[in-house]
Amino acid sequence: xxxxxxxxxxxxxxxxxGYRGHSRVLNGVNLTVGRGEKVGLVGETxxxxxxxxxxxxxxxxxxxxxxxxxxxxxxxxxxxLPPGELQQIRGREIAMIFQDPMAALxxxxxxxxxxxxxxxxxxxxxxxxxxAWARAVxxxxxxxxxxxxxxxxxxxxxxxxxxxxxxxxxxxxxxEPALVIADExxxxxxxxxxxxxxxxxxxxxxxxxxxxxxxxxxxGVVRQTTDRVYVMYAGSIAETAPTADLxxxxxxxYTQGLLASVPKLTGExxxxxxxxxxxxxxxxxxxxxFAPRCQFAQPRCQQPPPWVRVGAEHDVACVLYDxxxxxxxxxxxxxxxxxxxxxxxxxxxxxxxxxxxxxTRP
Amino acid sequence: MSExxxxxxxxxxxxxxxxxxxxxxxxxxxxVDGVSFALHPGETFGLVGESGSGKTTLAMTLLGAYRPTAGxxxxxxxxxxxxxxRRGVPAIKKAIQVVFQDPGSSLNPRRTVRQTLxxxxxxxxxxxxxxEALRRVTALLEMVELPPEFMHAFxxxxxxxxxxxxxxxxxxxxxxxxxxLDEPTSALDVSVQGKIIALLVDLQxxxxxxxxxxxxxxxxxxxxxxxxxxxxxxxxxxxAATPALFSAPRHPYTRMLLSAIPVVSEEEERLKPRWxxxxxxxxxxxxVPPGCSFHPRCxxxxxxxxxxxxxxxxxxxxxxxxxxxxxxCTPAEGTDAAPAxx
Numbered sequence: 005x006x007x008x009x010x011x012x013x014x015x016x017x018x019x020x021x022g023y024r025g026h027s028r029v030l031n032g033v034n035l036t037v038g039r040g041e042k043v044g045l046v047g048e049t050x051x052x053x054x055x056x057x058x059x060x061x062x063x064x065x066x067x068x069x070x071x072x073x074x075x076x077x078x079x080x081x082x083x084x085l086p087p088g089e090l091q092q093i094r095g096r097e098i099a100m101i102f103q104d105p106m107a108a109l110x111x112x113x114x115x116x117x118x119x120x121x122x123x124x125x126x127x128x129x130x131x132x133x134x135x136a137w138a139r140a141v142x143x144x145x146x147x148x149x150x151x152x153x154x155x156x157x158x159x160x161x162x163x164x165x166x167x168x169x170x171x172x173x174x175x176x177x178x179x180e181p182a183l184v185i186a187d188e189x190x191x192x193x194x195x196x197x198x199x200x201x202x203x204x205x206x207x208x209x210x211x212x213x214x215x216x217x218x219x220x221x222x223x224g225v226v227r228q229t230t231d232r233v234y235v236m237y238a239g240s241i242a243e244t245a246p247t248a249d250l251x252x253x254x255x256x257x258y259t260q261g262l263l264a265s266v267p268k269l270t271g272e273x274x275x276x277x278x279x280x281x282x283x284x285x286x287x288x289x290x291x292x293x294f295a296p297r298c299q300f301a302q303p304r305c306q307q308p309p310p311w312v313r314v315g316a317e318h319d320v321a322c323v324l325y326d327x328x329x330x331x332x333x334x335x336x337x338x339x340x341x342x343x344x345x346x347x348x349x350x351x352x353x354x355x356x357x358x359x360x361x362x363x364t365r366p
Numbered sequence: 367m368s369e370x371x372x373x374x375x376x377x378x379x380x381x382x383x384x385x386x387x388x389x390x391x392x393x394x395x396x397x398v399d400g401v402s403f404a405l406h407p408g409e410t411f412g413l414v415g416e417s418g419s420g421k422t423t424l425a426m427t428l429l430g431a432y433r434p435t436a437g438x439x440x441x442x443x444x445x446x447x448x449x450x451x452r453r454g455v456p457a458i459k460k461a462i463q464v465v466f467q468d469p470g471s472s473l474n475p476r477r478t479v480r481q482t483l484x485x486x487x488x489x490x491x492x493x494x495x496x497x498e499a500l501r502r503v504t505a506l507l508e509m510v511e512l513p514p515e516f517m518h519a520f521x522x523x524x525x526x527x528x529x530x531x532x533x534x535x536x537x538x539x540x541x542x543x544x545x546x547l548d549e550p551t552s553a554l555d556v557s558v559q560g561k562i563i564a565l566l567v568d569l570q571x572x573x574x575x576x577x578x579x580x581x582x583x584x585x586x587x588x589x590x591x592x593x594x595x596x597x598x599x600x601x602x603x604x605x606a607a608t609p610a611l612f613s614a615p616r617h618p619y620t621r622m623l624l625s626a627i628p629v630v631s632e633e634e635e636r637l638k639p640r641w642x643x644x645x646x647x648x649x650x651x652x653x654v655p656p657g658c659s660f661h662p663r664c665x666x667x668x669x670x671x672x673x674x675x676x677x678x679x680x681x682x683x684x685x686x687x688x689x690x691x692x693x694x695c696t697p698a699e700g701t702d703a704a705p706a707x708x
Contacts, residue, residue, distance in 0.1 A: 048555040048556070048557060049526075049555050057388065070487045123471065154513070164609060164647050165417070165647075166647045167647075171524045193417075194416035194417055194582065194648070195582070195584070195626045195628070195644075196417075196626045196644035196647075197620055197644070197647055198626070198628075199417075199626040199628075199644050200644055221555065221556070222628060223556075223628075223630045224627070224628025224629050224630050225628045227628065227629070227630055228628055232428065235625055251630055251631065252631075252632075261557065262556065262557060262632060265556045265559070265560050265592075266556055266630050267559075267560075267583070267585045267586045267588065267589045268585060268586055268588075268589070268629075268630075268631070268633075268634055268635045269584075269588050269612065269627065269629055269634040270633060270637065271588045271589055271608070271609065271612070272589070272633060273588045273589055274559070274563040274564065274567075274586065274590060275558050275560045276555040276561060276564055277556070277559060277560030277561050278557040281525060282489060365700060
């Protein structure tokens with residue numbers, strides 16, 4: 005790829021050992037973020053998107069978490085760095101915007117205290133108190149907060165949800181990091197406020213050519229915000245494509261099912277979603293982890309799926325595309341998943357494995 | 367049109383703000399501030415609004431958790447705004463049930479599914495023997511498409527979708543005619559949401575249920591509701607049949623909401639109203655702006671808006687809107703449009 009890569013995650017495996025055995029969660033994640041690129045990582049609850057982020061930030065502690073693979077950031081493998089050096093990168097070169105602003109801000113310090121604390125850790129030395137204050141006021145202005153001097157002296161509880169989220173964005177961007185990781189920004193907020201937050205974030209990162217990795221389950225937000233998208237399912241990447249292509253011509257059966265599950269403004273009724281459940285990580289299916297829920301599943305799906313290029317920067321992990329042919333128009337149709345009929349969905353009948361009576365249903 | 371199942375007339379719920387040693391009242395939160403609408407049997411009435419709009423307070427008032435400050439709520443000839451009426455007529459409690467947003471916290475973690483489902487049966491005297499209770503529990507699980515073995519499971523062993531099915535079964539235990547669904551799928555993944563909605567639609571048809579469906583997800587609302595009411599700071603801004611509300615929204619707030627929906631296709635993008643840059647946030651219901659409460663955020667506000675509170679008027683058949691842009695919504699100058707209620 006011609007683009008200069010800032011973040012390059014290669015074949016990342018993460019597993020945990022617990023009472024019930026060995027959970028193999030991340031199963032070979034490959035993901036790149038170019039300089040100045042806005043990349044989305046979408047997937048449902050439990051697919052491993054937050055775990056991927058935690059691995060990048062070095063928040064997973066061996067030996068509880070077993071990590072394999074490489075995470076390259078600006079020419080350094082983060083997994084091989086000593087903790088002290090990683091600490092120099094976190095918060096300066098890689099910043100994080102968390103989902104819940106109330107939990108991410110310290111309630112007993114003012115916004116100013118918390119911002120100045122971060123500015124004091126700027127690469128290139130601690131600025132004077134006056135310069136730091138001026139810088140903090142500037143960044144609050146940039147995230148369109150009214151009356152920044154007052155907000156500097158306010159405690160988080162005195163701000164509304166939207167204002168707190170803006171403060172978090174300001175805290176993430178104040179030291180001009182190369183990469184911002186945003187985990188569900190604004191999803192705790194109402195649509196009209198979420199939209200304003202995303203606009204502020206887009207404007208700022210575009211102006212500073214900051215790279216963004218946006219983690220979300222909201223497909224609409226990804227479509228509006230990113231240049232390129234990764235779709236994650238059960239610990240691996242199912243598909244990646246430029247955002248417009250992914251939404252107009254999704255290829256992986258999971259991506260197609262996920263997009264078809266979203267209720268549409270066209271008002272054709274609520275789609276029935278995808279049958280089945282995310283697999284148990286203690287005992288994941290061999291090969292393609294989506295196969296048990298996939299209507300196109302075939303014997304070859306017992307093997308790990310091939311990574312097939314189907315278009316410009318459009319790759320998909322599915323055997324349906326490894327015959328070398330370009331996907332047919334029929335395959336590329338946005339919602340080819342026939343809606344199941346009849347009673348008793350898998351979702352309803354799959355009793356979890358830790359419940360006493362074993363249940364089998366035809 | 368059929369006789370309404372439920373009719374709300376000027377329902378008001380104010381919470382006093384008290385402070386200090388003597389608990390003096392220093393203000394009032396106008397959570398619900400004069401809401402009127404009627405629900406018809408078998409329909410799904412959608413209620414949308416942002417945080418702080420009062421939609422959940424309204425639902426809780428309907429369920430009898432709060433006593434309304436003023437107004438009446440007519441249900442089968444009874445005014446259920448009066449707690450004495452609720453206490454005197456047990457059939458009302460059985461007829462109105464609720465499904466909450468997060469099944470993780472609305473189910474008791476120390477009770478098995480069977481114990482959870484037996485509570486309403488016992489409270490309302492619907493099962494006199496344990497054999498009868500068991501039969502009812504099995505039937506309820508079947509209704510929500512769960513196998514009978516699930517009755518022995520604890521909530522922690524169930525997935526989010528399965529837990530929500532149990533919560534729905536619990537609501538159905540008393541054979542209600544009216545369900546309040548407060549964000550029933552917001553805590554679930556989109557691939558699971560569809561199945562829960564399909565179940566609710568199927569149950570509604572089979573059991574002739576009427577739903578009050580509360581959600582902030584407008585795309586979902588477009589697909590489940592027959593009529594939609596948009597709530598802002600305790601009042602209805604607009605009420606219309608779902609297709610009309612989405613294709614021809616009248617209130618500037620409705621248009622702002624619709625234009626901010628994140629959608630997943632170009633086709634949907636074209637269905638959204640002209641892009642309105644959303645601005646500001648919903649003010650606190652303790653400090654409602656004077657006149658039309660939306661005017662500080664409204665792109666179309668003019669001189670009347672900060673001075674007079676508009677009244678609701680029909681713009682097209684039963685499409686009701688409460689905005690000075692439309693004829694009939696502006697009360698005559700000098701009259702106090704919003705008489706103080708306490």
